[in-house]
Amino acid sequence: MPDLRAQLLAAFDIEHREHLESVRRSLAEPGEADLREVFRRLHSLKGAARAVDLEVVEHLAHRLEERLDQVIDDGAGLDAATVDLIHLGLDAIEAQAAAQRDGAPLPDASRALQALGAQVAPPAPVKASGPVEQVEPPTSSSSDRSPEYVRVDAELGERLNEALHHLSSEVQIEAAQVELTQRLRRQADQLERLWRDMRARGGGEGRTSSRAVAFEHALQALTRDLGELARRQSRANWAVGESLAVLREQIDEIALAPAESLLGDLGRMVRDIGRDQGLEVEVRTEGLEVRAERRVLQALREPIIHLLRNAVSHGAETPEARKAAGKSDRLHVTLQARARGGRLEVRIADDGPGPDLARIEAAAIARGLLSPSEGSRRPDEILALAFEPGVSAAKSVDRLSGRGMGLSAVGQSLAALGGSARLRARSPFGAEVILSAPLSAARQTLVAVEAGGALFGVPSFAVRSLLRLRSGELEIVEGVPSARIQIDGSDIVTPVIPLNALLNDAALEPPAPGASAPMVLIHRGERHLLLAVDEIVDVRELTVQDLDDSRIAPGLTLGAAILDEDRPLLVLNPEALIDRWLRNARRLSASALGLAPKETEARQVRTVLVVDDSITTRTLEKSILEAQGYRVLLAVDGVDALNTLRSSDTVIDLVVADIEMPRMDGFSLLQAIKADAGLARLPVILMTSRDDEADVRRGLDLGAEAYITKQKFDQRELLATIGRIL
Structure with a gap:
């Protein structure tokens, strides 16, 4: 499928740029670099290169991965020589990818490979005229293989889809307005009936004053107008809903893509991996016609590649072992996709020996995730730990088997997508990983x-x-x-x-x-x-x-x-x-059962005033604090907070205030509190999304007890700060 391969190479061109940019940003400040994140990027780049048959790029990424692993194990950090070496490898990868994209001869990467300590001679450069590496005939115009078109098209679909979701929300709000109008009309009808009843009891129409008649006419007009408004709103809401349904169907055609378009080449990739390892692998793919949001499929591609590589690495057995277990000569690997209940479910399975529970448990104990004295554990308890960082069942490290980072990265990728990954043993043998993600991320x-x-x-x-x-x-x-x-x-x-x-x-x-x-x-x-x-x-x-x-x-x-x-x-x-x-x-x-430690003393209930113009932030902070036993009052800005502080019958023990708010910001609120003799001793915590040293100093100079920046914020920090103050 040349069109599919061209699309995959275009996707790789985008992906490898993102990985290289991220690694280079980290190398700009070696002392602050997150080496685990750099390692993950190189590991992902290696898998992506394998998926599109860029062997030299895969080899370079693997060597960089090994070098970085040594740095992590040594714990000495990145020195200048190592940074230069990594840059050399990145430059070589970039040159290989650029030549592949432009249809030019692939450059010699032996210098970079040798510098990175390759033990074998690097693969000979493959000329662009070869049928495997060539993306398109050289005479094709650059626009035929332009990665920009694919990417812009995908982003356009995502933007349209997001706009549709927001429009749907607005229509739901409008539906609530229709219900409100209809309720008002019913109330007007009831008022009109009550008025007529009162007038009849008051002696009939002959004794009705002109003002009462005018009131009745106005009430009847109001009832008619509300009835007409309700009918018009109902018709308009129905029409918008119908149009929205048609629009959703049409946008889904753009935003949703068949899984085949991003995962269809992976069967061949698995067979190639097997040949490289001297294994005969039979690959079966099922359900790849299922459609999901393109960004969901793109996010799943990298974890699926890693799991397929794992299936070959961990599923490999000697012919004698397979025969003794009653298995066929070939390792069987399955990639299956299906949609169920608004979710995309992808299963990667093999008929190898299955998960090594003892090895996973031992690795988890070594990492301090389990205590050796806990006794017997359920299999699902142990298998869930396979996705923790540093826990691996691999017996050795090679180009396929990782260092306990792979499954952790898979779990993190799925969690960021709103999904999950599960490992389980198959019956009668083998292993299976089940990935679950939303068909639509929004x-x-x-x-x-x-x-x-x-x-x-x-x-x-x-x-x-x-x-x-x-x-x-x-x-x-x-x-x-x-x-x-x-x-x-x-x-x-x-x-x-x-x-x-x-x-x-x-x-x-x-x-x-x-x-x-x-x-x-x-x-x-x-x-x-x-x-x-x-x-x-x-x-x-x-x-x-x-x-x-x-x-x-x-x-x-x-x-x-x-x-x-x-x-x-x-x-x-x-x-x-x-x-x-x-x-x-x-x-x-x-x-x-009452075995866990409990508080022995009844704690005094403290009251916290949360001041923030964001309703979402107010609600979240309220949830956090109330869960810890605090009483919480809310204010939408500094003016509202001052009114609450000066008029409330409740004794307020602490104020947690945002800085950037309308009418009165957090700094002004803090000044007003400290200037009020009745409030001056009230502790105040300032919170802001701006991590500016001058702002921090200003807040503390004005008398704030603490200053928390939201970028570094988690609930434990807030609760610990409040606990220290109160």
Whole structure:
């Protein structure tokens, strides 16, 4: 498929530039460089080069990866000589990619390879006239293979798709306005009936004053106008909804791409890897006609490449071992994609020996992730640790097997996309990794719930059912409150965890007698978990937007959405919630039995005034603080805060204020507080997105107890600061 190969090479041209730019930015300040991130970039570049048969680039990236691994192991950091060496390798990679893109002869990379310590002679340069390396006939115009066209087209689709999601949100808001108008019309009808009844009881029309008649006529006119307005709004809303549906269908044609377009070449890549390793590999691809957002597929391509390489590396066995196990001579690798419940599910499987649980467990103990004294562990507990940094089941390091970074990078990539990765053993043998990601990164159907005074959204793809259970229906199983429920005709026992406790690592308490609570049953495969919440609010399709400054439980959120006009909610990652439960099950079990340490003294409830013009930020901070037992009051700017401080009957113990706000900013609010004799001793924490040294000094000079920048902010820092002050 020459068109597909040209598209893949164009995608590689974009991808390799991004990796090189990132590494070079890091090398500009070697002392501050995140070496793990540089390593990840080189590892990804190696996999991308392998996918498009750029062997020299792959070889160079592998050597750079090895050199950087030595630097990381030594712990001495990057010296000038190593930085120069890495630049030499990057330049050689860039020259190779440029020649491939332009159809020119590939340059000799032996100097860079030798400098990087290659033990074998580098591959001979391949001329552009060769049929494998040639992208297009030399006579083709540059526009035929222009990567810019592919990229602009993809970005255009994404922008249109985002605009559509925002428009959908506005239409939903308009629908609420229609409901409001119809309610006003009904109220006007009721007023008119009441007026007529009152007039009749007052002695009839003959005794009605002219002013009363005028009032009646005005009321009738208002009723007619409201009725006409309601009808017009209803018709307009219906028409816009119909047009929106057509527009969504047409934009999906642009924004969604078949998986074949970005993953279709990977079967050949796996066969080539097998040949390089002296293995015969049979590859089967299924379901690649499924369509998803292009950016989702692009984000998944790199993790899938890594997992396919792992399937060959970890699945390889001697012919004798395969024969003894009753397997065919060839290693079987499967790449399967399908859409289910608004999600894209990709499975990478092999029929090798399967996950080495003992090796993974030993690696996790060596990394300090497990205690050697914990006793026997469930297989899924151990397999979940394979995605932790530094945990690897590879017996050796080569061009295929990594150093415990690969699966960690896969997990991080999926989490950033709002997805998840799971490793499991296949029956009767083999291993399988299941990747789950949204078909659309923006539009999702959410179950809106309230827990701990805050609103959260749970994506509907993971919600099995909504129900209400009484405490009498719960039982303690392995130290955890659990419920026996029926799913698909079978009884299963499912843990019951308050959502607020899971999000904030709070200790579980035995349920109070006679209490009942609404529950959300979430699932991942056969794993189920009941989340107890305060209220189930709504089920709605909403636009999920990125939230850069997420302040609770990093990794547990997919973003934020707005319910109706002004009710923000955090969108939770249900896969991450289940992972969090699996990681903390032992500790939570102990707490439910009263084995976990508890506070012995009743803590005085302190009140915090949160001042911020962003409703999302206010709500998030309120959720964080209330989860820790603080009482929280809210203000939208400095003026509102001063009014609250001077008029509230509640004793306020602390103010947490943003700096950049309308009417009165945080600095002015701080000055006003310190100038007021009744408020001067009130502690104030300033928060801002600007990490400016002059601003920090100004805030502290004005009397702020602390100054927190949002770029470096996490909830632990805020809570620790408040705890220190109070």
